[in-house]
Amino acid sequence: MNEEKTQSGSLPFGALATPPGLTEGAARDFLESNGVRFVLAQFVDIHGVAKSKAVPLNHFEALLTDGAGFAGAGAWGLGMKPHESEFMVRCELDTLRLMPWRPEYASMFGVGLVDDNEHAVDTRNVLRKQLDRLAERGLKLNTGMEPEFILLKEQGGELVPFDDTDRLAKAAYDYRGLSRGRAFLHPLVETLEAVGIDVYQIDHEDANGQYEINFKYAEALRTADQITYFKMAAAEISHDIGTICTFMPKPRSDATGSGMHIHLTLEDEKGTNVFADDSDDRGMGLSKMAYNFLGGLLAHAPALTALLAPTVNSYKRLVVGNNVSGTTWAPVYVAYGDNNRTAMVRVPYGRLELRVGDSAMNPYLATAAMLAAGLDGIDRELDPGEPHNINFYDLSLTQIADLDVDILPQTLSDALEALRGDNLFAETLGQQLISEFLAIKQEEWTDYHRSISQWELNRYLRFY
CATH class of the missing domain: 3.10.20.70 (Glutamine synthetase, N-terminal domain)
Known part of the structure; x- marks a missing residue:
């Protein structure tokens, strides 16, 4: 084991990273x-x-x-x-x-x-095949995934935030919440950095006990591998200190859910970001190719949602109107805008950020699906329409409909129905994979629908 330490006692960045090009x-x-x-x-x-x-x-x-x-x-x-x-x-x-x-x-x-x-049903293989389609065009996909998670502990038979003092009604970016999470956050970040995963920021999110750790973007297959490794590390490090690190999209109805926003660009063989174009008349720095890719994401949004928000619980996060938690960063509006976090796709200058997905997604399958939709947009030169640089949360459903903006599926069942009706994903990702996904998720929906929740017992047991 490499025993070199920094002055703080932690391993230096990349100390345990695998040397490139190993025989x-x-x-x-x-x-x-x-x-x-x-x-x-x-x-x-x-x-x-x-x-x-x-x-x-x-x-x-x-x-x-x-x-x-x-x-x-x-x-x-x-x-x-x-x-x-x-x-x-x-x-x-x-x-x-x-x-x-x-x-x-x-x-x-x-x-x-x-x-x-x-x-054909190994999702890492499925992603690789989509990347091969891209490579045939002389392009590669770079992605940056932003995993959110919540740290909990068991107390009195209930799950509560692991830090008893993390109680602020609006806890986003709270210094104390961030500082008091160091028993978990520090070893996790040191683990990632030790193996060469470049963490560039950590923050306390909206919910009590909720955090986000961001690491540098990479080629899409590598990013998916890193997310999988990250989840493994987070689960075991939290277990070692007696906490639970959950990537469940919405573990509490009164708190914001955990998303996994995806930043993406296409790069040519020279390493140039082909999504970027400073001459964009809309001022968002996007090329025609980027707009067409975006058009594909919007055109296939309902079916894509099933693969990026893949659980019953995901749709407790993707809600229309006011959220019980008071704040939501999970937009359900099939639209895009310049730095607009209330739209399905945000446009940080020269790249796209897809905001639908949550931390329960399979990163390989989600990335493959996103790429398939985007390539369809490029091939058919789909126009995403004009951007909406407005706060959708301030509008009524009637006002949103007047803008000709659709709403994402509101249940897993609705999303699965959209996936069944969109042939693109069976054609590109494979019929066997999509059939397997639909069968498993339909069973999940049926099991959920037949279960009796505590909410039902509280509401009906003595009412009738």
Whole structure:
């Protein structure tokens, strides 16, 4: 283990980062020099939840050739049966990361295979194929994802913010809330920085116990890998200090939900942002390609919502009108505007920010879907219309309708129906994947609809 420390006692940035361009032998040496005993061969299920097998270091080379085998029917959403061939994960060296919160372990992602063919329902494969479509045009997608989460603890049989003093009615950017979260935030940030993930800001969000950590944008597949690693680290570090770090979109009705806003640009082979154009007459610094991509996002917004806001609970966050929490940063209006946080898409100069998704999304599937919609917009030269630089929260539904602005689905059921009716995603991401997603999510909706909530008991048990 690299024992070099900064004056504050933490590891310097990138101290445990995997050196670029490692050969198989150099990777083995790197792992041995850092005291690694096990390497996790990893993939995510259709929900984006990390799945793993621990492989002793003396079998490391096999991960790069044969891969690690999994009974595919044991994972949610791989669309496999118990009698079928194994699901194999052939790991890729450029995904290798140490796990500072578990010093004897390292993590690797890779290609999901069945009978030596890329499995069509492995969402990392699905994203890779969409990026290949982009590469054929000489382009790549850069994304920056902004995960929000809430730190809770169990107290008296209830879940409450982990810090008893975090009680402000308007807690956004509160210094005390940020400072008193350091027992969790500091080791988490040190972990990310130690493996070369560049954290550039941390803040306390609107809800009590709610935070956001932002790290530098990257090529889209790498960003999705980083989000998965981030969630793994956050869950285990919080567990070690006796708290719960939840990425549930809306754990409390009286508090803002946890979103995952996605910033995106397309870059050409010279590294130029092709979404940027200073001659934009609208003053937002967007190129024609960016506007067409945006047109695709808006055109497919209802179906896209099912994949970016994928749970029953997501639609407690995506609400029309006043929110019980008093503030919402989850716009449901199919529109865009210049730095307009009340529209589905905000335009920071020269790039797009899609604000619909929440922290429960599968980052691979969400990114692939977003890219498919955007490419459709480019191919069909879809016009997003004029921007709306207004506060949608101040308008009535009648006023919004008069602007010819649609509303996003308000339940998971509505979003699934939109996904069924939009052929783009089955055609581009694969019918097998979309059918599997729809089946699992329809079952989730049915289970929810048949369950009896505490709200119902409180309201009806003694009323009738």
